[in-house]
Amino acid sequence: MTGSLDVRRAADRAVTRAPWLTSRHSFSFNDYYDPDNTHHGLLLVNNDDVVEPAAGFDTHPHRDAEIVTWVLSGELTHRDSLGNSGVIRPGLAQRMSAGTGVRHSERNESATEPVHFVQMWIMPDTSGRTPGYQQQQIGDALAGGGLVTVASGSDPGAAIAIGNAGATLYAGRLQPGDSVELPDARYVHLFVAIGRVDLEGAGELDAGDAVRLTGGGGQRVRAETPAEILIWQMHAALGG
Numbered sequence: 001m002t003g004s005l006d007v008r009r010a011a012d013r014a015v016t017r018a019p020w021l022t023s024r025h026s027f028s029f030n031d032y033y034d035p036d037n038t039h040h041g042l043l044l045v046n047n048d049d050v051v052e053p054a055a056g057f058d059t060h061p062h063r064d065a066e067i068v069t070w071v072l073s074g075e076l077t078h079r080d081s082l083g084n085s086g087v088i089r090p091g092l093a094q095r096m097s098a099g100t101g102v103r104h105s106e107r108n109e110s111a112t113e114p115v116h117f118v119q120m121w122i123m124p125d126t127s128g129r130t131p132g133y134q135q136q137q138i139g140d141a142l143a144g145g146g147l148v149t150v151a152s153g154s155d156p157g158a159a160i161a162i163g164n165a166g167a168t169l170y171a172g173r174l175q176p177g178d179s180v181e182l183p184d185a186r187y188v189h190l191f192v193a194i195g196r197v198d199l200e201g202a203g204e205l206d207a208g209d210a211v212r213l214t215g216g217g218g219q220r221v222r223a224e225t226p227a228e229i230l231i232w233q234m235h236a237a238l239g240g
Contacts, residue, residue, distance in 0.1 A: 003216025005201055010208025013048070020055035024048040026191070026210055040212045041187025041234035042167045045121035048193075048208060050114050051076070056107030062098035064129075066122040066162040068151050068169060069094045069106070070230060072193055074115030080104035084133035088117070091139025093150045093159040099129035118193055118230060123238060124163035125153070134160045142173040147180050147231065166236035174223035184217030187234040195227030 014032035016023040023029075026046035028038045038044070044065075051057075056076075069076065069088055076088045080096065081103040088094045096104060108115040136159040141148045152158035152168040162169075172180050174197070182188055182199075190199065190211040197205050200219040205211065213219075221229060 004214045005216075005219075006212040006214075007202050007205070008210045008212065010206060013208070020052045022050045024208065039238050040189050041232065041237050042122050042164060043120065043187075043189050043232050043234065044123055044238065045119065046189070046191060046210070047119045049119060050116045051106075051108045052114050053108055053110050053112055057105060058107075059103050059105045061101060061103050062096075063101040064124060064127045065098045066124055066164060067096045067098065068120045068122070068160075068162065069096075069117055070120070070150070070171065070193070071115065071117040072228065074108065074113050074117075075110060076115045076117055077107050077109050078104060078133075080133060082131055082133060086133075086135050088135065091142055092135055092137050094135040095133070095151055095160045095162055097124070097129055097132040097163055099124070099131040099163075102131040118191065120169070120230070120232070122162055122164050122167050122232075125165055126163070129163050136160050138171075142171060145172075145174060145178045147172045166234055168233045170231040170233065172221075172227075172229045172231070174227045174229065176223050176225055179220050179222040180229075182213065182217045182219045182221060182231060183233040185233040185235055186215060187232075187237060188213040188217050189232040189234070190221065191230045193228045193230055196224040197227050197229065198222045198224055
């Protein structure tokens, strides 16, 4: 267990608010720009979003990004210009590869319930990829209490594939007392999506808190309450 550890608290994130949206940004995004906070490793976006009922993101374009969406509660409906559509629920791994260009919408079609989700963007290791879409249910695997490999560019056992061989995303749905070990990598990003955990060397982390590790890993994460965590293991960084 070596390297540096940087705790980022939930309350310190930038927030975008609209009548239908509350979006909290771990990194620079849209109108929020901080030159010292643009990414960690290969992770460019980690947005924690709540979309109100009967609302959402209308059709808009993306290119050259691997976009992974992880729903915490409610349902998010995806439609894109490739003809793909799907309803993303808790426990469903979903990825859209923007590649050479794709247009999509993400809407909460419930009339009564908000949807809460985390959206993460990883840059592909080569530009100009063919756009694509993939989703896979992994709720049963999450119920086991350990880390589940959600998305990876190198692990064939991952639920979904992403276009960067240097990045892997794990999720853990933990009960009080459960613990997991952070992977060892050049860059690791831990995000507490739900609940409260204790991280060896950092102490208590609440929902919305994140930890950026550089040049290390191996710390234990222990759930203090029912919790859900998202962990990126990255062997490279943007720009080299």
